Amino acid sequence: MNTPFIQCVQAENKIIWFWSDDFFKKQNANLCRWLDDCFRMATTLFELQLITTRLRNDKTRGYMINVFCSFVIRFLRKNVFDPLDELYKMEGKNLLTLQKCCMDLHAKFLKPLFRIANQIEKEDIIGGEFINFLFDQKALHENRFLTSILDDIISLSIERYYQIIVEWVSSCTLALDVGHEFFIWDLRKQNVVDRSSFDVTGKLDWSDFDNYFILIPQLIPVDFLPVKDQIFKFGKYLYTMRQQNAGLTLLSFHYSLEASVFKNLSLGKFCDKINELFEKCSTNTLEHFKQKYDIINFAKKLPSFFIGLNTNWIYELGELFEKNNFTNIDIEKLTSNKLNGLLTQAFRYAQLDTTMHYKYFELNISPFTKIKSEGITPKKGTFPALELNIAQNNHVLKLAFPAKILEPYRRVFFLLFVINRARYLVHMKFYLRENFNNPWAVQECATIYLFNRLINVYQEYICGIAAKEYNNFVKKLEKVKNLDELVQVQLEYIHIFMENAKLDQEYLPIRQLIEGIANQFCLYACNELTFFELNKSVSPFVGKLKTFSFNKSKSGGIKKSFVW
Structure with missing residues (x-):
């Protein structure tokens, strides 16, 4: 309550204490100094109560914040209001005792609680974030009463x-x-x-x-x-x-x-x-x-589907794309039905359709390619990125084959698709003598031989590494006891395979250079480049490939692929 000498005004979310009589303030300097500590405590107490009221009324803050507010209110009643009431009832009230009591209450309880509550409100702290925040606050304070309430x-x-x-x-x-x-x-x-x-x-x-x-x-x-x-x-x-x-x-x-x-x-x-x-x-x-998808056997077959282990179905797929003239149509016309029809045919030709597992796959154009090539017919001889994925109607299988497993497999699949498509196109041009340029026959024969040697050795190297680790991979698969072990065994296999086959991030330039060489030969085979233009366009790729591979001390057997 306001008195003739002390006034209290509430302004928005805070209160302001002031002396209404300057003459009284000058005459009672000690009294004013003592009561300033009481005003400070009263202000903090009032603002703390306002914050807890707002937090409790905000239903979106949840149960834990409500518990915090309830504990603070209960604590104030027991450890702040009760001592002040006892002080008020004392006979022979002493201003120094009042000042000391207010200073203690403010320093030990009210100020720390106000800071905690204020930070919770301002930073919108909730849930587990709130629990972590309280642990941090507890470590900052030595007051056993305060740490006790935080513990509760x-x-x-x-x-x-x-x-x-x-x-x-x-x-x-x-x-x-x-x-x-x-x-x-x-x-x-x-x-x-x-x-x-x-x-x-x-x-x-x-x-x-x-x-x-x-x-x-x-x-x-x-x-x-x-x-x-x-x-x-x-x-x-x-x-x-x-x-x-x-x-x-x-x-x-x-x-x-x-x-x-x-x-x-x-x-x-x-x-x-x-x-x-x-x-x-x-x-x-x-x-x-296991009961619904025969998942262990499916995991065993993933290398066959993505890498072509023990089969060259990816070559069949490249051949089917060219025979159906899919290279030269708008990307938008490469519908799911058309793509997956060819995928099924390629699996059938390679006898991968003997179990139900081949039905779990679908072939897509990369979404990024669609954005980049929207409304544009691909240049003859080039082709947008293809992705071999778990079919959408079986997407639940991605629990057993998450992105961290499928993504490396997808990269290898597309690399092998690019070089096998180039093999087929060059075969059609050279061995069937379609539009063969006779004046350059010897040079062309030598160049095509070297190209075939490059991609054959490179593909054999990749498949050889995959096969080398495969038997151990199968043994581990047969011992898995739960879904997470199944994922872990596959991760170990794909990690070892990608590293040993030089297909990991460290050797990304090799993969990109070989794709670049294969695409240039595709353009040549489709008569988009002359033999002279082919030599000119491929030379930088070959030079970079040799430089990179021979500079890598750990390249090992892969160097054999690049001796042109």
Whole structure:
């Protein structure tokens, strides 16, 4: 209340204390100095109460922030208001005692709590980000009362996290996560709160699941970081099996999970428990894929499909493209039906259609190529980038063959397609004597021989490396116990293959130069270049190829391909 000497004015979200009588202030300098400390405490207390009120009224902030506000209010009642009431009731009130009490309350409790609450509001801190923030704040303060309240808030917040995790791993739903506090978001509830500043990860491999659920790195409590991927994939695997109508035998494991599984566990033991349960979940998912897709045998066949191991079906594909004159039509006319019709034919000619696995693939024009070449007919002899992918109607298989496995395979496939298409076109020009330039016959024969030698040795080198590692790869596949082991074994194989075949990022120039040489020979074979123009255009590629390969001390056997 205002008095004749002291006035209090509320302005927006703060209050201002001032002396209304300057003469009284001059006459009572000590009193004013003592009461200034009381005013400072009262201002902080008032603003802290305003912040907690706003935070509690903001329903988008979720359960954990509400818990924080409740604890702060309870703490103020017990440790601030009660001492002030006791001081007020004292007989023979002492201004020095009042000043000391206000200074202690302000320094020990109110100022730190105000800073914490103010930062939560200004930086829009929620969920796991809030838990991490409280851990950081706890480390900054030695006041046992303050650290005690932070401990209590952290414990309740983590308990809430446990409840949400149980719901997630048992049903792949997030009904308890009303305010998007969990580090996995259900985008179907996006209208509840807008947190557009967060980084989003997870939308990589499987569109169905990723259209609904995303992972927000900032919301992961630091102690949960070791198991964040397991928790995320827990839901993804369950979602997959439910969508695929997996048997109740496999799903009952999830449905039987209860909150008691994690009760009274330390964070370390909680992570151990998550790993234990996830291994079972991954095992069940692999079993489902075995039953529905014969997934182990499919994984064994991937090198045959993408690299042409034990078969040269990619040459058949290049031949079919030319026989059907697909090189010289608009990109937009290369429809999925046309591309996949040729793909099926190539598989059939190479006898890769003996099992159902060939049906799991589709052939596409690279989306980037469509953008770059929109409305343009490709130059005769050139061809846009092709991608061999898991078919869209079997995209669930990308759980077993994620982008980090398929992307290297796709790069190798397109490289082999380019050089095999060049082989076919040169064969048609030279050996069938179509438009053969007789005056340059000897030189042309020598050049074409060297080109064929280059790509034959290079392709044999690639396939030889793939075959060398293949038997060990198959043995490991037969021993996998869960879906994650299946992915890991494939990653090891593709990593060793790409490194030993000199197809990794370090040797990217070699791949690009060979593609460039092959494309020049395609133009020559399609009569877009004369033999003289071919020699002129290929010479820089050959020079760079020799320089790069011989400068690499670890090039090994691949050097044999480049001795022209």
